[in-house]
Amino acid sequence: MRKIIHVDMDCFFAAVEMRKHPEWRDIPLAIGGSASRRGVISTCNYPARRFGIRSAMASHQALQRCPQLLLIPGNMAEYKAVSLQIREIFHRYTDLVEPLSLDEAYLDVSDSPLFGGSATLIATDIRRAINDELQLTASAGAAPSKFLAKIASEENKPDGLFVLPPAAVADYVRRLPLVKLPGVGRKTAEKLAALGLEYCGQLNEVGEAELMRRFGKFGRLLWQRGQGIDEREVQTERIRKSVGVETTLVTDIHTPAQGLSVLQELWPELIRRLDGRAIKGLCIKLKFDDFTQTTLSRRCTGPELALAAQLCTEAWERARGRGVRLVGVSVELCHEGNEQAAQAEQLSFEW
Template identity: 60%
Template structure:
């Protein structure tokens, strides 16, 4: 039985700015594009969220919701420095640390002897130490696996702790909305709802063949997560080779214009993920994937060192033509990243 802690910093980029500039603390702020340019919100503070502003939202939309929103260009090196401090704190407690981005990580403290092995007390001490040494708040979830720990860390945000001991997992998961399972986005949630599936307990009692027919290989994930099962270990070394977003449609797309409309939403999400993973300077190619109604798929990539929406539009058009009139059931876009050896050769710093 593992003891997993998921630490998630509270509105990290915005929190660093509020820490360093007290004038920002009580006003809605966001890290994102300027008022005169098309951009995407990286993160925002809680006063901004009260207006409906969210991460990955186009800047123009955020300004419509909150005209008084203070936009900050952001200083990635400053955020990276704060993240390095926080990661160093994690390693005081365990060597099993899996960073997910600059502002969150999994820690396996199963073998940590501090506080008599109490994962709850360890998580409390980590949060206390982060605040004392960086002036930033963190939320934490404690659970027997990564899936549940990540959900738990969101239960008492901001600046909170939620503990899910093994004996309470079954009761907790039974009432858990399916939309909280990673991978269940808006469209998948709508599809589940149409089938009468809203909570994890609904999946537990659902027809297996129905799930496989409707969700394919993802049915296995739904079944396991709905029972609170997640056997993935905390991985201390992961070489990220690409970052991707994709969407499977409940109704196949027949027109290129429909795909173009979805491309903008996918681009916004991919832009946000690239920023969170601090991979802007690591891009070496961009690409698009289409899966057609007959489940055949095609991928087109081009060498490019930055996200480029017009180029993705061109790739979408080329990929669509390969379908020769077939409807499209999935659209995905991705960036390929340089490997560490390439980074070293080109003089990039990984500090």
């Protein structure tokens, strides 16, 4: 039985800023792009969240909800430097560390001799070290699997710890809302609700075969997570699956020709980021003026601007008169290793 800890920093970017400026701790603070340039919120502190502000919200919308919001651009170089300090702390406890982003990671402490092998005490000490040395707070979850540890870390946020021992897993998962499962977004939740499914325990009434019939390969993963099953190991080297570039436009555009012009401007940067790596797919992303978005992808063996232009034109048909505020293009990378491993990576959940 594995002992997995998921550590998630509390409002990380904002916390680094509040560490430098204690006077900002009790006022609504957000890191994000300028509202005048259609920026979005990267993260915000908890006083801002009380106004309903959240990550990925448009900056102008955040300022409408909270006119007194302090919106700053942030300092990514500093956040990366602090993230490396946090990872150094993680590696004192185990070499099995899988960073998910600058502010969160999985740790496998199954074989750790520290604190008598207690995942609870290890997680407690990690949080203490981060607080003592960096004056930042972190929340953590400890569980027998990655997805349960991730969910557990949300239970007592901010600055909390939740431990899910093996004996408690079955009852915990049975009562777990399906919307908390990784990969279950709004549309999937609506489809599940239409089947009368709200909690993991109800999946038994449907069965794996029916879930696969309705949701394809995701149905099998949904069934497994609903049973508390997650065999994924902590990966110290993560495989990058895609490379992309996108831009939020200062003003909406309304014609396919304008979209193609933006695509041509993005293309050189995509090629630079790709850096000669092999690909197996190309994807176009458009976000409309009502903040809904669409994507369109095709299989291919090389970055073809003509194919990207074709996809952009086809995706534009979905605008149905709406303006477009964002254009993006990305490629799916080929993985080294056997095809089975590649398929497993494609099916894995991303947090």
